[in-house]
Amino acid sequence: MYSTRYHKPATIDDALAALGAGDEAKVLAGGQTLLATMKQHLAAPSDLVDIRAIDGMSGVTVQDNILTIGAATTHAEVATNADVRQHCGALGQLAGGIGDPAVRHQGTIGGSIANNDPAADYPAAMLALGATIITNSREIAADAFFQGLFTTALDENEIITAIRIPCPAKAAYAKFNQPASRFALVGVFVAKTDMGARVAVTGAGEDGVFRHAALEAALSADWSESAAAKVAISADGLMSDIHASAAYRANLIGVMAKRAVAAS
Ligand SMILES: Cc1cc2nc3c(=O)[nH]c(=O)nc-3n(C[C@H](O)[C@H](O)[C@H](O)COP(=O)(O)OP(=O)(O)OC[C@H]3O[C@@H](n4cnc5c(N)ncnc54)[C@H](O)[C@@H]3O)c2cc1C
Numbered sequence: 001m002y003s004t005r006y007h008k009p010a011t012i013d014d015a016l017a018a019l020g021a022g023d024e025a026k027v028l029a030g031g032q033t034l035l036a037t038m039k040q041h042l043a044a045p046s047d048l049v050d051i052r053a054i055d056g057m058s059g060v061t062v063q064d065n066i067l068t069i070g071a072a073t074t075h076a077e078v079a080t081n082a083d084v085r086q087h088c089g090a091l092g093q094l095a096g097g098i099g100d101p102a103v104r105h106q107g108t109i110g111g112s113i114a115n116n117d118p119a120a121d122y123p124a125a126m127l128a129l130g131a132t133i134i135t136n137s138r139e140i141a142a143d144a145f146f147q148g149l150f151t152t153a154l155d156e157n158e159i160i161t162a163i164r165i166p167c168p169a170k171a172a173y174a175k176f177n178q179p180a181s182r183f184a185l186v187g188v189f190v191a192k193t194d195m196g197a198r199v200a201v202t203g204a205g206e207d208g209v210f211r212h213a214a215l216e217a218a219l220s221a222d223w224s225e226s227a228a229a230k231v232a233i234s235a236d237g238l239m240s241d242i243h244a245s246a247a248y249r250a251n252l253i254g255v256m257a258k259r260a261v262a263a264s
Pocket of ligand 1 (some may be wrong): 026027028029030031032033034035051071072097098099100103106107108109110111112114115117119120121122154158159160161181182183184
């Protein structure tokens with residue numbers, strides 16, 4: 001048995017103070033990952049700092065073709081938000097396909113990317129859309145943020161406050177669900193952006209989410225299903241586990257990429 005102190009600060013400064021004061025304090029958002037790991041005794045934080053009541057942590061704004069989403073915005077809010085639907089429908093569709101209604105009404109975008117599960121959906125969207133992760137102290141490009149399985153660029157006690165996303169010309173996400181968990185066995189997010197085509201793959205990489213250079217080159221030259229179909233997808237660096245071999249995942253990357261381009 002262990003005891004945990006629960007804090008519900010109203011400001012970022014109070015949240016940082018509570019995180020700094022605890023021996024092993026942790027940020028709590030939707031609890032969909034953290035509470036499960038605590039129940040399994042895989043985590044035993046001294047303090048839980050619930051960030052959901054902090055002003056400005058939730059909600060979506062759009063300005064100059066850039067979406068800004070508060071870190072504590074739930075998947076359900078992203079899925080149904082009118083600005084998301086209008087400016088980046090693929091992100092709303094992705095959020096609406098996470099887990100089940102209970103997970104979507106509690107889980108948050110900030111919690112998902114801070115956790116960086118190798119089969120989570122949002123990290124693929126962040127990489128493909130060229131998002132910027134905003135924290136209490138700095139801004140981090142998505143390309144530098146995701147650093148391996150369950151590993152990010154966040155420092156200890158650093159809090160994600162929002163995510164900034166440039167709206168793409170076209171985008172779509174295609175996910176092949178692991179049927180029991182509904183996490184991605186393979187998910188591919190494609191985006192036609194000012195920086196060219198960007199393609200990110202989740203669920204498949206041994207080191208977690210990654211951008212697919214060959215698909216990006218093909219789709220930058222020709223944004224079409226047939227261009228995606230011509231790319232040979234290597235199984236090098238892909239996961240093999242009880243759910244699927246690396247070769248199966250490689251095949252799924254090609255299939256999901258074609259489906260995503262067709263849907264964009
Ligand atoms: C049954 C089930 C099915 C699921 N299916 C899917 C799925 O299909 N696709 C998918 O992508 N995910 C899925 N998930 C995971 C879900 O999306 C969670 O919402 C997500 O992993 C964590 O978000 P959370 O807000 O609950 O974070 P929490 O569990 O509260 O926190 C997770 C971690 O992030 C840290 N953290 C949280 N917020 C911040 C912040 N703002 N700044 C810094 N650190 C922070 C916490 O300290 C903790 O370490 C599923 C979960 C369950 C239980």
